[in-house]
Amino acid sequence: MQGLSLRKSLKDFLKIVFKLDESTYPILKSIWNLAWPVVLEQTLAMVSQVVDMAMVGRLGAAAVTSVGLSMQPFMLIISIIMGLSVGTTTFCARAKGAKNEDEVGLVLVESIIFSLAIGLLLVIFGFIYADKILDFMKAEKDVKKIGVVYVRAMMPGMLFFFFFTIVTAALRGVGDTKTPMVVNLELNIIHIVLNYALIFGKFGFPALGVLGAGISTSISRFLGAFIIFNKIVKPGGSIFVDFRKVIKRLNFNLFKRIINISIPAAMERIISSAGQMQYARQVASLGTVLYAAHSISINVESLSYMPGIGFATAATALTGLKLGANDLEGAKVSISISNRMAVFTMGAMGLLFFLFPKLFLAIFTNDRQIIDNAVILLRIVAFTQLPEAISFVVSGALRGAGDTRFVLYVNIVGMWIVRLGFTFILMKYFNLGIIGAWIAMFLDWFTRAIFYIYRIRSGKWQFVKI
Numbered sequence: 001m002q003g004l005s006l007r008k009s010l011k012d013f014l015k016i017v018f019k020l021d022e023s024t025y026p027i028l029k030s031i032w033n034l035a036w037p038v039v040l041e042q043t044l045a046m047v048s049q050v051v052d053m054a055m056v057g058r059l060g061a062a063a064v065t066s067v068g069l070s071m072q073p074f075m076l077i078i079s080i081i082m083g084l085s086v087g088t089t090t091f092c093a094r095a096k097g098a099k100n101e102d103e104v105g106l107v108l109v110e111s112i113i114f115s116l117a118i119g120l121l122l123v124i125f126g127f128i129y130a131d132k133i134l135d136f137m138k139a140e141k142d143v144k145k146i147g148v149v150y151v152r153a154m155m156p157g158m159l160f161f162f163f164f165t166i167v168t169a170a171l172r173g174v175g176d177t178k179t180p181m182v183v184n185l186e187l188n189i190i191h192i193v194l195n196y197a198l199i200f201g202k203f204g205f206p207a208l209g210v211l212g213a214g215i216s217t218s219i220s221r222f223l224g225a226f227i228i229f230n231k232i233v234k235p236g237g238s239i240f241v242d243f244r245k246v247i248k249r250l251n252f253n254l255f256k257r258i259i260n261i262s263i264p265a266a267m268e269r270i271i272s273s274a275g276q277m278q279y280a281r282q283v284a285s286l287g288t289v290l291y292a293a294h295s296i297s298i299n300v301e302s303l304s305y306m307p308g309i310g311f312a313t314a315a316t317a318l319t320g321l322k323l324g325a326n327d328l329e330g331a332k333v334s335i336s337i338s339n340r341m342a343v344f345t346m347g348a349m350g351l352l353f354f355l356f357p358k359l360f361l362a363i364f365t366n367d368r369q370i371i372d373n374a375v376i377l378l379r380i381v382a383f384t385q386l387p388e389a390i391s392f393v394v395s396g397a398l399r400g401a402g403d404t405r406f407v408l409y410v411n412i413v414g415m416w417i418v419r420l421g422f423t424f425i426l427m428k429y430f431n432l433g434i435i436g437a438w439i440a441m442f443l444d445w446f447t448r449a450i451f452y453i454y455r456i457r458s459g460k461w462q463f464v465k466i
Helices: 002-017 025-057 063-098 101-128 130-136 141-175 178-200 210-232 243-248 252-284 289-323 328-355 357-364 370-381 385-399 404-428 433-458
Strands: none
Touching: 025 063, 025 210, 025 289, 025 328, 063 141, 063 178, 063 210, 063 252, 063 289, 063 385, 101 130, 101 141, 101 243, 101 252, 130 141, 141 178, 141 210, 141 252, 141 289, 178 210, 252 289, 252 404, 252 433, 289 328, 289 357, 289 370, 289 385, 328 357, 328 370, 328 385, 357 370, 357 385, 370 433, 385 404, 385 433, 404 433
Protein backbone atom coordinates (compact mmCIF):
# COMPACT_ATOMS: atom_id res chain seq x y z
CA MET A 1 0.00 0.00 0.00
CA GLN A 2 2.83 2.37 0.87
CA GLY A 3 4.47 1.68 -2.49
CA LEU A 4 1.24 2.44 -4.36
CA SER A 5 0.77 5.65 -2.37
CA LEU A 6 4.34 6.77 -3.16
CA ARG A 7 3.83 6.01 -6.85
CA LYS A 8 0.58 8.03 -6.90
CA SER A 9 2.27 10.96 -5.13
CA LEU A 10 5.11 10.91 -7.67
CA LYS A 11 2.62 10.81 -10.53
CA ASP A 12 0.70 13.77 -9.06
CA PHE A 13 3.97 15.69 -8.59
CA LEU A 14 4.95 15.11 -12.22
CA LYS A 15 1.53 16.22 -13.42
CA ILE A 16 1.81 19.50 -11.52
CA VAL A 17 5.44 20.26 -12.44
CA PHE A 18 5.10 19.34 -16.12
CA LYS A 19 1.46 20.44 -16.54
CA LEU A 20 0.18 17.04 -17.56
CA ASP A 21 -3.31 15.60 -17.91
CA GLU A 22 -4.55 12.10 -18.68
CA SER A 23 -4.04 12.62 -22.42
CA THR A 24 -0.44 13.85 -22.17
CA TYR A 25 0.80 11.60 -19.36
CA PRO A 26 1.46 8.69 -21.82
CA ILE A 27 3.75 11.01 -23.78
CA LEU A 28 5.74 11.68 -20.61
CA LYS A 29 6.12 7.91 -20.21
CA SER A 30 7.32 7.61 -23.82
CA ILE A 31 9.83 10.42 -23.30
CA TRP A 32 11.10 8.82 -20.12
CA ASN A 33 11.37 5.38 -21.75
CA LEU A 34 13.48 6.91 -24.52
CA ALA A 35 15.46 9.26 -22.28
CA TRP A 36 16.52 7.15 -19.32
CA PRO A 37 18.70 4.73 -21.32
CA VAL A 38 20.39 7.73 -22.95
CA VAL A 39 20.88 9.39 -19.56
CA LEU A 40 22.36 6.17 -18.18
CA GLU A 41 24.47 5.75 -21.31
CA GLN A 42 25.76 9.30 -20.96
CA THR A 43 26.39 8.67 -17.27
CA LEU A 44 28.44 5.60 -18.13
CA ALA A 45 30.32 7.55 -20.80
CA MET A 46 30.92 10.33 -18.29
CA VAL A 47 32.19 7.87 -15.70
CA SER A 48 34.60 6.58 -18.31
CA GLN A 49 35.61 10.15 -19.23
CA VAL A 50 35.98 11.11 -15.57
CA VAL A 51 38.21 8.11 -14.93
CA ASP A 52 40.13 8.80 -18.15
CA MET A 53 40.71 12.46 -17.27
CA ALA A 54 41.38 11.66 -13.61
CA MET A 55 44.07 9.17 -14.63
CA VAL A 56 45.60 11.58 -17.14
CA GLY A 57 45.26 14.38 -14.55
CA ARG A 58 47.63 12.47 -12.26
CA LEU A 59 50.28 12.77 -14.98
CA GLY A 60 50.35 16.59 -14.63
CA ALA A 61 49.00 19.77 -16.22
CA ALA A 62 50.92 19.21 -19.49
CA ALA A 63 49.23 15.83 -19.96
CA VAL A 64 45.77 17.27 -19.27
CA THR A 65 46.37 20.14 -21.69
CA SER A 66 47.76 17.84 -24.40
CA VAL A 67 44.64 15.65 -24.35
CA GLY A 68 42.31 18.66 -24.21
CA LEU A 69 44.00 20.51 -27.07
CA SER A 70 44.38 17.34 -29.16
CA MET A 71 40.67 16.59 -29.07
CA GLN A 72 39.53 20.06 -30.21
CA PRO A 73 40.57 19.73 -33.90
CA PHE A 74 39.21 16.19 -34.12
CA MET A 75 35.81 17.44 -33.17
CA LEU A 76 35.83 18.80 -36.73
CA ILE A 77 36.33 15.29 -38.06
CA ILE A 78 33.67 13.87 -35.80
CA SER A 79 31.32 16.70 -36.79
CA ILE A 80 30.97 15.44 -40.36
CA ILE A 81 29.92 12.00 -39.16
CA MET A 82 27.69 13.46 -36.46
CA GLY A 83 25.96 15.53 -39.14
CA LEU A 84 25.33 12.38 -41.16
CA SER A 85 24.02 10.69 -38.02
CA VAL A 86 21.38 13.45 -37.71
CA GLY A 87 20.13 12.66 -41.22
CA THR A 88 20.18 8.96 -40.37
CA THR A 89 18.14 9.48 -37.19
CA THR A 90 15.63 11.76 -38.93
CA PHE A 91 14.98 9.43 -41.87
CA CYS A 92 14.87 6.29 -39.73
CA ALA A 93 12.37 7.95 -37.39
CA ARG A 94 10.15 9.10 -40.26
CA ALA A 95 10.33 5.64 -41.88
CA LYS A 96 9.50 3.92 -38.60
CA GLY A 97 6.63 6.33 -37.93
CA ALA A 98 5.25 5.54 -41.39
CA LYS A 99 5.77 1.79 -40.69
CA ASN A 100 8.24 1.41 -43.57
CA GLU A 101 10.76 -1.05 -42.11
CA ASP A 102 12.57 -1.68 -45.41
CA GLU A 103 13.50 1.97 -45.75
CA VAL A 104 15.00 1.95 -42.24
CA GLY A 105 17.58 -0.65 -43.29
CA LEU A 106 18.26 1.11 -46.58
CA VAL A 107 18.88 4.46 -44.88
CA LEU A 108 21.27 2.82 -42.42
CA VAL A 109 23.36 1.02 -45.05
CA GLU A 110 23.69 4.09 -47.28
CA SER A 111 24.76 6.16 -44.26
CA ILE A 112 27.33 3.53 -43.22
CA ILE A 113 28.91 3.42 -46.69
CA PHE A 114 29.27 7.21 -46.84
CA SER A 115 30.59 7.50 -43.28
CA LEU A 116 33.29 4.88 -43.82
CA ALA A 117 34.45 6.45 -47.09
CA ILE A 118 34.74 9.94 -45.57
CA GLY A 119 36.05 8.60 -42.28
CA LEU A 120 38.94 6.73 -43.85
CA LEU A 121 40.25 9.88 -45.54
CA LEU A 122 39.93 11.93 -42.36
CA VAL A 123 41.67 9.32 -40.21
CA ILE A 124 44.64 9.10 -42.58
CA PHE A 125 44.92 12.89 -42.62
CA GLY A 126 44.80 13.10 -38.81
CA PHE A 127 47.51 10.47 -38.38
CA ILE A 128 49.92 12.03 -40.88
CA TYR A 129 49.50 15.65 -39.78
CA ALA A 130 49.21 15.20 -36.01
CA ASP A 131 52.19 17.47 -35.31
CA LYS A 132 50.86 20.24 -37.58
CA ILE A 133 47.49 20.07 -35.82
CA LEU A 134 49.13 20.63 -32.42
CA ASP A 135 51.12 23.52 -33.87
CA PHE A 136 47.89 25.09 -35.10
CA MET A 137 46.45 24.77 -31.59
CA LYS A 138 49.44 26.76 -30.27
CA ALA A 139 50.50 23.94 -27.99
CA GLU A 140 53.63 24.60 -25.96
CA LYS A 141 56.63 22.37 -26.71
CA ASP A 142 56.14 19.85 -23.89
CA VAL A 143 52.39 19.71 -24.56
CA LYS A 144 52.90 19.14 -28.30
CA LYS A 145 55.27 16.23 -27.75
CA ILE A 146 52.71 14.37 -25.62
CA GLY A 147 49.74 15.40 -27.79
CA VAL A 148 51.19 13.99 -31.03
CA VAL A 149 51.67 10.60 -29.37
CA TYR A 150 48.09 10.62 -28.08
CA VAL A 151 46.57 11.62 -31.44
CA ARG A 152 48.38 8.92 -33.42
CA ALA A 153 47.46 6.25 -30.89
CA MET A 154 43.75 7.01 -31.01
CA MET A 155 43.39 7.55 -34.78
CA PRO A 156 42.98 3.85 -35.76
CA GLY A 157 39.91 3.64 -33.54
CA MET A 158 38.23 6.65 -35.16
CA LEU A 159 36.92 4.71 -38.15
CA PHE A 160 35.22 2.17 -35.88
CA PHE A 161 33.77 5.05 -33.88
CA PHE A 162 32.19 6.43 -37.07
CA PHE A 163 30.50 3.10 -37.80
CA PHE A 164 29.28 2.83 -34.22
CA THR A 165 27.91 6.40 -34.31
CA ILE A 166 25.82 5.83 -37.45
CA VAL A 167 24.32 2.55 -36.25
CA THR A 168 23.39 3.92 -32.82
CA ALA A 169 21.85 6.99 -34.51
CA ALA A 170 19.60 4.69 -36.53
CA LEU A 171 18.65 2.69 -33.43
CA ARG A 172 17.68 5.85 -31.55
CA GLY A 173 15.70 7.03 -34.56
CA VAL A 174 13.46 3.96 -34.39
CA GLY A 175 13.03 4.43 -30.64
CA ASP A 176 15.62 1.90 -29.40
CA THR A 177 17.82 3.71 -26.90
CA LYS A 178 18.41 0.61 -24.76
CA THR A 179 20.71 -1.26 -27.15
CA PRO A 180 23.27 1.59 -27.37
CA MET A 181 23.10 1.86 -23.57
CA VAL A 182 23.89 -1.82 -23.03
CA VAL A 183 26.74 -1.81 -25.55
CA ASN A 184 28.23 1.34 -24.03
CA LEU A 185 28.06 -0.22 -20.57
CA GLU A 186 30.21 -3.08 -21.81
CA LEU A 187 32.61 -0.75 -23.59
CA ASN A 188 33.07 1.63 -20.68
CA ILE A 189 34.03 -1.20 -18.36
CA ILE A 190 36.58 -2.41 -20.91
CA HIS A 191 37.86 1.13 -21.47
CA ILE A 192 38.38 1.84 -17.77
CA VAL A 193 40.27 -1.42 -17.23
CA LEU A 194 42.45 -0.85 -20.31
CA ASN A 195 43.15 2.74 -19.26
CA TYR A 196 44.27 1.65 -15.83
CA ALA A 197 46.46 -1.11 -17.27
CA LEU A 198 48.06 0.87 -20.08
CA ILE A 199 48.46 4.31 -18.48
CA PHE A 200 49.98 3.12 -15.18
CA GLY A 201 51.46 -0.25 -16.23
CA LYS A 202 49.21 -2.70 -14.38
CA PHE A 203 48.47 -6.41 -14.95
CA GLY A 204 51.86 -6.94 -16.58
CA PHE A 205 51.54 -4.13 -19.14
CA PRO A 206 54.16 -1.35 -19.47
CA ALA A 207 53.33 2.12 -18.12
CA LEU A 208 52.60 4.06 -21.33
CA GLY A 209 51.10 7.25 -19.90
CA VAL A 210 49.14 9.30 -22.43
CA LEU A 211 50.06 6.80 -25.17
CA GLY A 212 48.22 4.13 -23.17
CA ALA A 213 45.12 6.35 -23.03
CA GLY A 214 45.13 6.63 -26.82
CA ILE A 215 45.63 2.90 -27.38
CA SER A 216 42.84 2.10 -24.91
CA THR A 217 40.48 4.41 -26.82
CA SER A 218 41.22 2.70 -30.15
CA ILE A 219 40.73 -0.81 -28.78
CA SER A 220 37.44 0.15 -27.12
CA ARG A 221 36.09 1.67 -30.32
CA PHE A 222 36.99 -1.41 -32.35
CA LEU A 223 35.10 -3.60 -29.90
CA GLY A 224 32.13 -1.21 -29.98
CA ALA A 225 31.85 -1.46 -33.77
CA PHE A 226 32.12 -5.25 -33.63
CA ILE A 227 29.41 -5.62 -30.98
CA ILE A 228 26.93 -3.18 -32.58
CA PHE A 229 27.43 -4.80 -36.00
CA ASN A 230 26.34 -8.13 -34.56
CA LYS A 231 23.21 -6.47 -33.13
CA ILE A 232 21.89 -5.39 -36.54
CA VAL A 233 22.68 -8.52 -38.58
CA LYS A 234 20.68 -10.83 -36.33
CA PRO A 235 16.89 -11.07 -36.87
CA GLY A 236 14.61 -10.04 -34.02
CA GLY A 237 16.23 -6.73 -33.05
CA SER A 238 14.80 -3.25 -33.46
CA ILE A 239 16.69 -3.03 -36.77
CA PHE A 240 17.60 -6.03 -38.92
CA VAL A 241 19.79 -5.50 -41.98
CA ASP A 242 20.53 -8.15 -44.58
CA PHE A 243 23.46 -6.36 -46.21
CA ARG A 244 23.49 -8.59 -49.31
CA LYS A 245 19.87 -7.74 -50.13
CA VAL A 246 20.00 -4.10 -49.13
CA ILE A 247 23.11 -3.31 -51.21
CA LYS A 248 21.22 -4.43 -54.33
CA ARG A 249 18.54 -1.85 -53.52
CA LEU A 250 20.78 1.17 -52.97
CA ASN A 251 18.81 4.26 -53.96
CA PHE A 252 20.68 7.36 -55.07
CA ASN A 253 17.60 9.58 -54.69
CA LEU A 254 17.20 8.50 -51.07
CA PHE A 255 20.90 9.11 -50.52
CA LYS A 256 20.54 12.68 -51.86
CA ARG A 257 17.63 13.31 -49.49
CA ILE A 258 19.66 12.04 -46.52
CA ILE A 259 22.58 14.25 -47.52
CA ASN A 260 20.26 17.25 -47.94
CA ILE A 261 19.34 16.97 -44.25
CA SER A 262 22.82 15.93 -43.15
CA ILE A 263 24.84 18.72 -44.81
CA PRO A 264 23.37 21.57 -42.71
CA ALA A 265 23.67 19.35 -39.61
CA ALA A 266 27.30 18.57 -40.48
CA MET A 267 28.00 22.23 -41.18
CA GLU A 268 26.44 23.09 -37.83
CA ARG A 269 28.73 20.63 -36.05
CA ILE A 270 31.77 21.75 -38.07
CA ILE A 271 31.10 25.42 -37.39
CA SER A 272 30.51 24.63 -33.72
CA SER A 273 33.69 22.56 -33.49
CA ALA A 274 35.71 25.15 -35.38
CA GLY A 275 34.33 27.76 -33.00
CA GLN A 276 35.17 25.59 -30.00
CA MET A 277 38.66 25.14 -31.40
CA GLN A 278 39.12 28.90 -31.83
CA TYR A 279 37.64 29.41 -28.37
CA ALA A 280 40.14 26.88 -26.97
CA ARG A 281 42.99 28.69 -28.74
CA GLN A 282 41.93 31.98 -27.14
CA VAL A 283 41.88 30.36 -23.70
CA ALA A 284 45.14 28.47 -24.36
CA SER A 285 46.88 31.81 -24.88
CA LEU A 286 46.38 32.41 -21.13
CA GLY A 287 48.82 29.59 -20.26
CA THR A 288 48.88 25.90 -19.38
CA VAL A 289 47.46 26.14 -15.84
CA LEU A 290 44.48 28.30 -16.85
CA TYR A 291 43.76 26.08 -19.84
CA ALA A 292 43.89 23.04 -17.55
CA ALA A 293 41.33 24.78 -15.28
CA HIS A 294 39.19 25.47 -18.36
CA SER A 295 39.46 21.86 -19.55
CA ILE A 296 38.63 20.40 -16.14
CA SER A 297 35.65 22.75 -15.76
CA ILE A 298 34.32 21.72 -19.17
CA ASN A 299 34.49 18.11 -18.03
CA VAL A 300 32.60 18.94 -14.83
CA GLU A 301 29.95 20.88 -16.75
CA SER A 302 29.42 17.93 -19.05
CA LEU A 303 27.95 16.06 -16.08
CA SER A 304 24.84 18.19 -16.60
CA TYR A 305 24.69 17.21 -20.27
CA MET A 306 23.52 13.71 -19.40
CA PRO A 307 19.86 14.54 -18.69
CA GLY A 308 19.90 17.27 -21.33
CA ILE A 309 21.13 14.92 -24.04
CA GLY A 310 18.68 12.26 -22.89
CA PHE A 311 15.65 14.51 -23.25
CA ALA A 312 17.03 16.02 -26.47
CA THR A 313 17.34 12.51 -27.92
CA ALA A 314 13.77 11.74 -26.89
CA ALA A 315 12.60 14.98 -28.52
CA THR A 316 14.47 14.14 -31.74
CA ALA A 317 13.07 10.61 -31.99
CA LEU A 318 9.51 11.47 -30.98
CA THR A 319 9.33 14.52 -33.25
CA GLY A 320 10.42 12.40 -36.21
CA LEU A 321 8.13 9.50 -35.28
CA LYS A 322 5.11 11.76 -34.70
CA LEU A 323 5.62 13.72 -37.91
CA GLY A 324 6.11 10.44 -39.81
CA ALA A 325 2.70 9.38 -38.47
CA ASN A 326 1.19 12.84 -39.30
CA ASP A 327 0.58 13.55 -35.59
CA LEU A 328 1.48 17.26 -35.36
CA GLU A 329 -0.12 17.78 -31.95
CA GLY A 330 1.77 14.81 -30.53
CA ALA A 331 5.04 16.30 -31.82
CA LYS A 332 4.33 19.65 -30.13
CA VAL A 333 3.44 18.06 -26.81
CA SER A 334 6.55 15.84 -26.94
CA ILE A 335 8.79 18.87 -27.42
CA SER A 336 7.10 20.83 -24.64
CA ILE A 337 7.35 18.06 -22.04
CA SER A 338 10.94 17.16 -23.01
CA ASN A 339 11.90 20.80 -22.64
CA ARG A 340 10.40 21.11 -19.15
CA MET A 341 12.11 17.95 -17.98
CA ALA A 342 15.50 19.11 -19.26
CA VAL A 343 15.13 22.54 -17.64
CA PHE A 344 14.15 20.95 -14.33
CA THR A 345 17.07 18.50 -14.21
CA MET A 346 19.81 20.72 -15.65
CA GLY A 347 18.67 23.59 -13.44
CA ALA A 348 19.14 21.32 -10.43
CA MET A 349 22.65 20.47 -11.63
CA GLY A 350 23.42 24.18 -11.99
CA LEU A 351 22.46 24.74 -8.37
CA LEU A 352 24.87 21.99 -7.30
CA PHE A 353 27.67 23.47 -9.41
CA PHE A 354 27.17 26.85 -7.74
CA LEU A 355 27.03 25.50 -4.17
CA PHE A 356 29.68 22.74 -4.30
CA PRO A 357 32.19 23.52 -7.09
CA LYS A 358 35.26 22.10 -5.30
CA LEU A 359 33.50 18.80 -4.69
CA PHE A 360 33.05 18.30 -8.44
CA LEU A 361 36.52 19.55 -9.38
CA ALA A 362 38.21 17.19 -6.93
CA ILE A 363 36.89 14.28 -9.02
CA PHE A 364 39.17 15.29 -11.89
CA THR A 365 42.29 16.71 -10.27
CA ASN A 366 44.07 17.25 -6.95
CA ASP A 367 46.07 20.24 -8.24
CA ARG A 368 45.13 23.13 -5.91
CA GLN A 369 46.13 25.82 -8.42
CA ILE A 370 43.83 24.33 -11.09
CA ILE A 371 40.96 23.95 -8.62
CA ASP A 372 41.28 27.52 -7.31
CA ASN A 373 41.09 28.91 -10.85
CA ALA A 374 38.18 26.65 -11.83
CA VAL A 375 35.80 27.42 -8.95
CA ILE A 376 34.57 30.72 -10.42
CA LEU A 377 34.12 29.07 -13.83
CA LEU A 378 31.70 26.50 -12.41
CA ARG A 379 29.74 29.23 -10.66
CA ILE A 380 29.39 31.08 -13.96
CA VAL A 381 28.29 27.95 -15.80
CA ALA A 382 25.64 27.30 -13.14
CA PHE A 383 23.65 30.16 -14.70
CA THR A 384 24.17 28.68 -18.17
CA GLN A 385 22.22 25.51 -17.42
CA LEU A 386 18.70 26.80 -18.14
CA PRO A 387 19.33 28.34 -21.60
CA GLU A 388 21.56 25.37 -22.41
CA ALA A 389 18.76 22.92 -21.53
CA ILE A 390 16.31 24.74 -23.80
CA SER A 391 18.86 24.81 -26.62
CA PHE A 392 19.62 21.10 -26.28
CA VAL A 393 16.00 19.96 -26.46
CA VAL A 394 14.62 22.39 -29.03
CA SER A 395 17.55 21.97 -31.42
CA GLY A 396 17.13 18.20 -31.05
CA ALA A 397 13.44 18.48 -31.92
CA LEU A 398 14.19 20.68 -34.93
CA ARG A 399 16.69 18.11 -36.18
CA GLY A 400 14.06 15.40 -35.79
CA ALA A 401 11.73 17.53 -37.92
CA GLY A 402 14.46 17.98 -40.55
CA ASP A 403 14.78 21.71 -39.78
CA THR A 404 18.57 21.49 -39.72
CA ARG A 405 19.20 24.73 -41.61
CA PHE A 406 17.69 26.89 -38.88
CA VAL A 407 19.82 25.11 -36.26
CA LEU A 408 22.86 25.86 -38.43
CA TYR A 409 22.06 29.58 -38.60
CA VAL A 410 21.53 29.82 -34.84
CA ASN A 411 24.82 28.05 -34.26
CA ILE A 412 26.69 30.54 -36.45
CA VAL A 413 25.23 33.51 -34.56
CA GLY A 414 25.72 31.98 -31.10
CA MET A 415 29.24 30.63 -31.53
CA TRP A 416 30.95 32.91 -34.02
CA ILE A 417 29.33 36.25 -33.30
CA VAL A 418 28.36 36.08 -29.64
CA ARG A 419 30.81 33.68 -27.96
CA LEU A 420 33.99 34.41 -29.90
CA GLY A 421 33.18 38.10 -30.24
CA PHE A 422 32.56 38.64 -26.54
CA THR A 423 35.51 36.42 -25.57
CA PHE A 424 37.79 38.70 -27.58
CA ILE A 425 36.23 41.88 -26.19
CA LEU A 426 36.11 40.78 -22.54
CA MET A 427 39.63 39.33 -22.58
CA LYS A 428 41.33 42.12 -24.56
CA TYR A 429 39.53 45.29 -23.51
CA PHE A 430 38.19 44.43 -20.04
CA ASN A 431 41.12 42.21 -18.94
CA LEU A 432 38.74 39.58 -17.58
CA GLY A 433 40.87 36.68 -18.79
CA ILE A 434 39.32 33.25 -18.49
CA ILE A 435 36.32 34.66 -16.57
CA GLY A 436 35.48 36.80 -19.61
CA ALA A 437 35.64 33.71 -21.84
CA TRP A 438 33.10 31.89 -19.65
CA ILE A 439 30.78 34.90 -19.46
CA ALA A 440 30.85 34.88 -23.27
CA MET A 441 29.84 31.19 -23.18
CA PHE A 442 26.78 32.09 -21.09
CA LEU A 443 25.79 34.85 -23.55
CA ASP A 444 26.12 32.37 -26.42
CA TRP A 445 23.68 29.85 -24.90
CA PHE A 446 21.26 32.58 -23.84
CA THR A 447 21.13 33.90 -27.41
CA ARG A 448 20.53 30.43 -28.85
CA ALA A 449 17.68 29.76 -26.42
CA ILE A 450 15.89 32.95 -27.51
CA PHE A 451 16.10 31.98 -31.20
CA TYR A 452 14.96 28.40 -30.56
CA ILE A 453 11.94 29.49 -28.52
CA TYR A 454 10.95 31.81 -31.37
CA ARG A 455 11.27 29.03 -33.96
CA ILE A 456 9.15 26.55 -32.03
CA ARG A 457 6.42 29.13 -31.43
CA SER A 458 6.40 30.09 -35.13
CA GLY A 459 5.35 26.54 -36.11
CA LYS A 460 7.40 26.60 -39.32
CA TRP A 461 9.36 23.49 -38.30
CA GLN A 462 6.21 21.37 -38.71
CA PHE A 463 6.15 21.78 -42.48
CA VAL A 464 9.78 21.11 -43.41
CA LYS A 465 9.92 18.60 -46.27
CA ILE A 466 12.61 15.93 -46.25
